[in-house]
Amino acid sequence: MAAKSKQRWAALAGGVTVLALALTGCSGGNSNSGGDAKTITWLVDNAENTVAAAEKVAEEFTAANPGIKVEVETRPQGGDGDNIVKTRLSTGDMADVFNYNTGSLLQQINPEENLQPITNETYLSNVTDSFKPVVTSGSEVYGVPFSTGMAGAVLYNKKVYEKLGLSVPKTWDEFMDNSRKIKDAGIAPIIQSYQTTWTSQLFVLGDFANVVTADPSFPADYTANKAKYATNAAAVKGFEHLEEAGKAGLFNEDFASTTYQQAQDMLVNGEGAQYPILSFALNNIKVTYPDKLNDLGLFPLPGDDASKNKLTVWMPGGTYIPKSSKNMEEAKKLQAFIASKAGCDAQTAAVGAAGPYLVKDCELPSDVPDAVKDMLPYFEDQAKNSPALEFLSPVKGPALEQITVEVGSGIRSAKDGAALYDEDVKKQAKQLNLPGWN
C-alpha cells in the first residue's frame, strides 16, 4: 500500500507539471479569428433589457453594414460596474464601444482623457439638444443616447384610484389628501422599500423639477458651493415631504424591510397605491406582471403650485468610444447607427419603449404602457420637465440613500438630513476639484 501510494504521488506530480506546461501553451487567444468581417466589441450593462436591446441593435447593424460584426459583452451595474469601466479604461483595455451613465457619473471617468470626442461628427445632429449637455465635458461631446428617457415620479395603481374616486394630485396637499383617503380604505397609500436603499431617494431626487421651478439658479449655485440643500427653502422641501409623509404614517407597514421587488408586487396587486420610483421599474413590471402593466399610471412628484406641475426626467445612458479603440471607423459607424431611427426601431422591437427616445425622428409604438403615455406630455413640452440634478451638476454625494432612509424612518429630522447631505457632497466636490469648494 505504502509503495503504491508513493507511486501515485509521483505520477500526480508529473501530471501536474505536464498540465502546467500545456496551459501556458494555450492562451485563449480567440480575437484574431476574423476573416473578411471585422469584429468590434461593445460593452453594455447586464440589465435584461439592455442586453436584449443591444443584441438586436448589433444584429440590425451587421445587416446594414455587412463587413462589421458586433460582439456584445456585459458587465455588472452599480459599484462593481463602475470599477470595471474605470479599470478597463485606465489599462487601455476597454471594448471598442461601451455604454455608461451620463451626467455626473460620466465626469468621474475623465472623458477628456479617456474618450473619443465626436463633436464634429455628422450623426450628432440626430441627437436632441436636451441630451447633448449631459454627455459634454469641457467643450466636447462624447456620446449618443442609448435607450429611452426616464422619469423619477410616482407610479400609482389606477384601479385603486378609480375605486376611491380620486383624481391625480397636482399639489403636495392634494397628494397628502389622496393618501389619507387611501389609508382610510385600508390600502397602503405610499409604498417605500428601504430594504433596497436606493429607492428611498426618490422624494428628494424626484422633487428636483419643483426645486428648479422655484429657484432656477439652484443647479449653478449648488455646483459653485453657494446654495445648500439645508438652507435653500425650495430644495429642503424634498426632505420635508419625506419626513411629513413618514410621520403621518402613510407608508406601508413594513416599509423598512420591503424590497424593490416586493414593492412592485404590492403596487400591481393594489395592496399599495402609490410608489415614488424611477420609471425604470416599468421594464421589470412589464416582464414580471405583463397582464397588470396597464393598471399603472404615473404622475410627477407634486410641488406647491398646481400650475407649475413639472416632471423630473432622467436621461438615458450614453454610448461612447474609448480613445484606446483600434477600430475607430467601425465604432463610429455603430454610434451613428444607434443615433438613427433604425437604431431606435431595433431597440423598440427588442424590448418596447419605456419612455421617449432622445434621437430625432424616432417614433414610439402605439402600444406603449399607460404609464409611459402619462409621461409623454411632460417630455414634449420643454417647460414641463427638468433633468434631475445629477445631469445639471457634477456634485452628488454617495450617502444620500442612507440619509433618506433615516429621514423617512423618522430617525433623523428633515433639516438634519439635508445638512448631513450637504456635508456628504463636499468630499466628492473636492475630489473633482470644483471651484469654490476648497
Add this chain to the structure above:
Amino acid sequence: MSTALKRYGLGVLAIAVSVVVFIIPLLFMVLTAVKDRKEAAKLDFAWPTNFQFVENFTAVLSARKFMLVTAFINSTILTVASVTILVILAAMVAWVLQRRKSRWNGVANFLILSGLIIPPAIVPTIWVLQSMGLFKTLPGLILIEVAFGLSFCVMLFRAFIASIPKELDEAAVIDGCGPVRLFFRVIFPLLRSVIITVIVVQSVHIFNDFQNPLYFLPGDANATVQLTLFNFQSQFTTNYNLLFMNILLITVPPFIMYLFFNRQIVAGMTAGAVKG
C-alpha cells in the same frame, strides 16, 4: 424521562439547528428555481403552483449563447490547475523554509506575511499581466489565484512540516536520496492531511471567487460560473427563478464532489487535527 431527554435532547437540538441552517435555505433555493417568474418574484417560502423545471433549466443553460457551459469548463480548469500548482508550490516553499535556515528566511517570511496583509491592487496587477501578455488569459488568472492563495497555504504547510521529524530526511539522504526525490517520495506523502485541507479550502475559495475573474478575465468567452449569476440579476430587473436555477446548477458540482470524496476529506482533516 429526564435521562432520555439528557441522552437525546442535545442530538435533537443539533439536528433541528442544522435543518434550519442548511436544509431550509437549500429547499428555498430549489423551490424558487422551479417557480415561474411571477411567483419567484415574491421571494416567499411557498409551494410553486406552476412547475417549470425544464423551462428554467434550458433557459439558464442556453442564456447568452450557452455561457454557463463555457463557464463550467473555465471554472474547472481554473480550480484544478490553480489548486494543484498551489499545493505543490506551497509545500515546496514551506519545506525549504522550515528545513534550511539561512539569512534569507526572514525576508521570505516577511514577504509571505505581507501577502496575507497587503490587499491586492487591481490596476498595477493588470499592467504586469499586460506586459507579460497574460492579461485576459486563463493561465494569467491561474497565476493570480496561485499568488493570492500562496501565503496562506505556505503557513499551513510550515506548521505541519515542523512536526515531521528531521531524522526522516537524514535517513533518506544517507540512503542516497537527492533533494527532489526526497521531497516527492518522502516528505510530500507525509503531508497528506494538510494537502487535503488545502485542497478543500482553496477549491471552494477559487471556485467561488468572483472578484478576480471579474477584473482579470473580462469577456464572455472567459466567464467563470460565479459571473454567470449576473446574467439574471441587475440593478432594476432581476429574474429570480432563473437566478436561483443558476445558483442551483453551480452548487451541484461541488456538492457531488463532496458526496464522493466525503470520506477522504473527513479522514484527512481529522488526521491533521490529531497530528497538528
